[in-house]
Amino acid sequence: MTKANVRVYKDLMGENEKWAEETRKLLKEKNIVMINIIGSPGCGKTTLLEGMVGELGKIFRFAVLEGDVETTADAERIAALNIEASQLLTGGACHLEAKLVHYALKDLPLDDLDMVVVENVGNLVCPAEFDIGEKAKIAVLSVTEGEDKPSKYPLLFHEAEAVLLTKIDLLPHLDFDIDLCLDHVRKVNSTVPIFKVSAKTGEGFVEWINWLNENR
Amino acid sequence: MHELSICQSIVDSILEELSALDPKPKRLISARIVVGEFRQIVPDFMKEAYKAVTKGTDVEGSELEVKTAPIQGKCGDCGWAGDLPMGDFxxxxxxxxxxxxxxxMSLYLDNLEIEK
Known part of the structure; x- marks a missing residue:
C-alpha cells in the first residue's frame, strides 16, 4: 500500500464567513448597525430588549431578530411592543449561523431601519464562535448565574464589545460578589465596557443606550 | 452541538479536496483538522460526528484526527510571547x-492521509 500526505490548510468556517461578509456589505450599503446579543437561557435577553425599546426608540429606527431552537414566543413579545420582529428557528442547532441571519435580514424593511438587534440562541458557548456579520457581540450575564462565568466561557467575554450585567435589582437578595465578577471579565477582556442594568427598575439603561449611540 | 454543523463543513471540504486530486486516490485513511483552543470543540464529539456524517460517503471508515492549537499571546508592554492558559489572558x-x-480561533483542514 502506498500512502501519501496531502497538505491542505483549508479554512473550515469559509461558508459561514462568506455569508457574514455578504451581510456586512448589505448593512453597510443600507447604513444599518447590527448587534448580536449573546447570553445563557434565562439571563434576561428578551426582557432586556423589552426594556430597551423606549430609550432605543428615541434614537434608532430598529428591528429585532429573535433566535431560538423552538417557539415564536420571543418575537411575539417584541412585536407586542410595536417593534418589527422576526423569529429565527434553528430547529435544534445551538446557535445562529450567518446564512439564516442574512435571509432574515433581507426580509426586513431595511430602508426604514438604523439598527438591527439580534438575540442569539440562549447559550454561552456556540453563538460566540459564529460570525453573523454583526458590528458587535454583546455578552449578557445575570447576577443569578455566578461570578466566574466569564472565565469559564472566555471566548464570548473576550469577543464581546460590551458586557451587560442584568437583574441587578436582585443583588440585595443574593450573595453575588459583583467586584469578583468584574475581575473575571477583566481577566479575559481587560478593556471591555461593563453596564449594570435592571429591566425591572430601568437602572443603567440610559448609559447602555448612550454607549450604543456613541459607538454606532 | 456545534460540532455537528462544523463537521458537515469538514466532510464537504475533504470530499472537495479529494475530487481535485489527480490521479484519484484509492481511499482516505485519515484527515487532520487543527482547532484553536478558543473554539471550545470537544475532540471526541467531533470524531463521533465525523463517523455519522461520513456514513454512506466515499470517505466512510476514514479517521478524523483533531489537533488542538493553543491560544497565543504577545505582550505589548514587555514583548513576552507564548502560550496562554484558558481564561486568563x-x-x-x-x-x-x-x-x-x-x-x-484557528479552524482548518490541515492534512489528508491517502492511499494512492
Missing part, C-alpha cells in the same frame, strides 16, 4: 493585560 511575564491574542 494576562502577560505570563509582567502581568500586563495589554496582550494581542492569536491562534485560538
Amino acid at each position: 494576562k502577560c505570563q511575564s509582567c502581568g500586563s493585560s495589554g496582550l494581542k491574542l492569536d491562534g485560538g
